[in-house]
Amino acid sequence: TGPARIAVIAGDGIGLEVVPAAIRCIDAVREVHGVELEWRELDWGSDYYRANGRMMPADGLDLLARHDAIFLGAVGDPSIPDTETLWGLLIPIRRRFEQYVNLRPARSLPGIPSVLRRDDPIDLMIVRENSEGEYSEIGGRYGRGLPSEAAMQETVFTRTGIARVARFAADLASTRSGRVTSATKSNGIIHTMPFWDEVVEQTLEGYPAVQLRSILVDALAAALVLRPWTFDVLVASNLLGDILSDLASAVTGSIGVAPSANLNPERKHPSMFEPVHGSAPDIAGKGIANPIGQIWSGAMMLEHLGHPRAAAHLVTAFEASLASGVMTGDLGGTATTEEFVVSVLTNIDALAAEHTTVE
Numbered sequence: 001t002g003p004a005r006i007a008v009i010a011g012d013g014i015g016l017e018v019v020p021a022a023i024r025c026i027d028a029v030r031e032v033h034g035v036e037l038e039w040r041e042l043d044w045g046s047d048y049y050r051a052n053g054r055m056m057p058a059d060g061l062d063l064l065a066r067h068d069a070i071f072l073g074a075v076g077d078p079s080i081p082d083t084e085t086l087w088g089l090l091i092p093i094r095r096r097f098e099q100y101v102n103l104r105p106a107r108s109l110p111g112i113p114s115v116l117r118r119d120d121p122i123d124l125m126i127v128r129e130n131s132e133g134e135y136s137e138i139g140g141r142y143g144r145g146l147p148s149e150a151a152m153q154e155t156v157f158t159r160t161g162i163a164r165v166a167r168f169a170a171d172l173a174s175t176r177s178g179r180v181t182s183a184t185k186s187n188g189i190i191h192t193m194p195f196w197d198e199v200v201e202q203t204l205e206g207y208p209a210v211q212l213r214s215i216l217v218d219a220l221a222a223a224l225v226l227r228p229w230t231f232d233v234l235v236a237s238n239l240l241g242d243i244l245s246d247l248a249s250a251v252t253g254s255i256g257v258a259p260s261a262n263l264n265p266e267r268k269h270p271s272m273f274e275p276v277h278g279s280a281p282d283i284a285g286k287g288i289a290n291p292i293g294q295i296w297s298g299a300m301m302l303e304h305l306g307h308p309r310a311a312a313h314l315v316t317a318f319e320a321s322l323a324s325g326v327m328t329g330d331l332g333g334t335a336t337t338e339e340f341v342v343s344v345l346t347n348i349d350a351l352a353a354e355h356t357t358v359e
């Protein structure tokens with residue numbers, strides 16, 4: 001079968017800094033574990049857009065289809081509307097490759113001062129629906145500039161779409177605490193949410209060992225700040241899951257640490273691994289971005305490709321850096337991206353014996 005082929009799109013802003021940083025760390029664990037990967041770097045993004053009037057080549061998705069995974073940094077440039085950049089690259093990839101699960105872990109990491117008043121360990125998995133819901137393509141903007149100008153969009157939920165993401169959440173919960181929390185808003189005048197609740201509930205009936213609780217998302221947001229350690233697997237619609245995942249990672253310390261996997265669980269198409277955060281134009285080019293979200297996304301990719309030991313080695317290494325007090329500014333530290341990476345590389349070496357003997 002040969003080495004796994006990885007398409008790399010660093011993209012924009014801090015993506016251009018954290019992606020090479022993460023690749024150095026992945027290459028280091030890869031060597032220890034004899035994992036072969038073939039990186040193919042693609043210069044797609046906002047600079048490509050400025051030169052070519054599009055975010056990727058016309059046959060870009062076909063090219064990606066010939067890879068085993070996609071490793072993405074971030075997309076978004078202050079001088080180009082997000083409707084061009086995100087809708088021209090990120091969203092089409094998620095759609096074309098039926099990456100209907102966006103898996104976003106959030107957990108306490110060593111050495112990070114909690115923004116909360118308690119230190120109970122947080123360990124939750126957000127399972128975000130990633131293909132439909134509030135992110136539908138039905139609707140638009142009408143009568144631009146007129147007093148009657150309007151914008152509208154249909155939220156589209158399908159039985160198939162809800163059931164498959166609910167199944168993923170239930171399967172995941174079965175390997176963990178056995179508890180699923182579903183984010184809802186069925187008390188508002190939102191016709192789609194009672195349907196979401198119904199299908200989630202029906203799906204979970206097939207999992208007698210899994211306990212389901214639906215919580216109104218406004219109260220859930222508050223509970224995630226007040227007692228995040230009480231949650232395990234959270235399943236949410238596209239927009240609600242987007243918001244909750246930034247919230248959950250911020251509660252663990254910074255959105256700079258949060259990883260994500262855009263999964264096509266059937267493995268019919270490549271999955272995509274990218275941090276939860278965006279291109280962070282406010283700190284781009286300064287060399288101070290936290291690379292953990294990108295490195296951890298790389299660990300999720302290694303795991304997905306069948307290399308759990310290399311993945312665990314990588315995670316243990318950046319945790320060891322944090323535990324020794326090396327951290328970037330978003331976590332209250334003084335390390336640059338480069339200093340953090342050097343520390344991770346040192347820890348990969350230091351932990352190599354331990355990680356190769358544990359079969």
Ligand code: NAD
Pocket residue numbers: 014073074075076077078082086090255256257274275276277278279280281282283288289290291293330
């Ligand atoms: P953002 O996630 O880029 O940044 C939000 C805040 O968090 C900023 O203050 C930023 O400095 C900080 N931050 C983010 N990542 C960090 C890191 N690794 N280390 C340290 N600090 C970090 O969100 P935004 O500012 O709302 O969006 C900027 C652009 O990114 C927009 O164009 C947006 O559409 C896009 N975006 C893209 C993706 C993606 O490509 N998947 C995700 C989110 C936002």
Ligand code: IPM
Pocket residue numbers: 086090242276278
């Ligand atoms: C994310 C981002 C994207 C989303 C944007 C940039 C389209 O916020 O990956 O969380 O909303 O899915």
Ligand code: MN
Pocket residue numbers: 242243246276
């Ligand atoms: Mn987001």
